[in-house]
Amino acid sequence: MKVEIFTHKNCTECNLLLEYLDQKSLLGRVQVIDTELYPFLAIERGVISTPSIFIDGKLIYAGTVDFEEFTKILNGEKVSRKIDKAELINKLMYGIVDSFAATAWIYVNRDFDSFMAQKDFIIAVTGLALSDNAEEKYTYLRNIMIKEGERYLQQWEDKMIRNISSNFIREIYWLYRTKISIENIKSKYPLEVFAHWLMIRGASVGRVGVKIYPLSDLTIMQRIMKVYKYMLDNYDNLWDKIEKEQKKLEDNNIERKSIL
Known part of the structure; x- marks a missing residue:
């Protein structure tokens, strides 16, 4: 194996x-x-x-x-999951908000037809990889999300906004390694720059997977503005949480290297 x-x-x-x-x-x-x-x-x-x-x-x-x-x-044991169809949507949405790339892409693009084509990922995050009738349940889930995906995005929007905002601050932490003021954030990363960042951060490498929308697209910009405002309003709390998280990770990585 x-x-x-x-x-x-x-x-x-x-x-x-x-x-x-x-x-x-x-x-x-x-x-x-x-x-x-x-x-x-x-x-x-x-x-x-x-x-x-x-x-x-x-x-x-x-x-x-x-x-x-x-x-x-x-340990070589056979593992099988029983997954009810009623659980699939919540499992999928949890899997999406657990992934920054998935969250960023689907939040901006709202395209479940394309997203559900990532079949291996869908089957893994829903637990279907260890379930019987995985193909049948995947097809069932795909059809629902293509038809009703926007409704579920609205239900999970708060979690998606927190995910995106946290990951933006996390990358700011990696860049500066020290807290910069909210005024600096607004100056260095105005809404237009933040919008560009969000458009290119979801599931893209180079220009593969990139979908750039004009800043004049009011529907897209209103959606991104929600995240931007949340990030600014919660900047201090997000920074403190991420700084603590990242320092703990750094300490663990140093400790693991010393053992190896």
């Missing part, structure tokens, strides 16, 4: 998973692939969120991993 885990050093879930596997003496059974070092391999394999776990080439987990279940798989 070949097990590949695509990770990123600044991914909290990735670090928790690797720490867990290390504690269980299971780390030697998997191949860890750093998406920061091997981005094009991740793109080739269809990685949208981390950690992404492939078993014998099949994407089983994307973003969220059931550690105990995964342990059973590594």
Whole structure:
């Protein structure tokens, strides 16, 4: 059994998973692939969120991993999930808001026809990868989301806005490593710059996947303005949370390197 885990050093879930596997003496059974070092391999394999776990080439987990279940798989046990069709929409939407790339792209583009074509990702985040009748349930879910996706986006909008805002501040942290004032944020990243950032951050590499809308598109800009306003209004709280999170990750990475 070949097990590949695509990770990123600044991914909290990735670090928790690797720490867990290390504690269980299971780390030697998997191949860890750093998406920061091997981005094009991740793109080739269809990685949208981390950690992404492939078993014998099949994407089983994307973003969220059931550690105990995964342990059973590594120990050679057969694992099967029973998933009711009624659960699928919530599982999908949770998987979307757990992935910044997925959230950013679908929030701006509102195109479930294209998004649902990412079949391996959809099957993984909904748990269908370990379920019977996965194809039938995927088709059922795809049809619903193409017809009614906008309704569910509105229901999950607050979570999506928090996800996007948090990830913007996280990247500001990576750039400056020290808190800059809200006035500097407004000066360096006015709405137009923020809009450009959001358009290109969702599921794009180079110009692959990029959809740029004119700033004169009022529908798009009103939607982006909601995120921008939320980010500014919550800047201090978001910064404090992310700074704490990132410093903990940095300390864990230093500790892991010293052990290795």
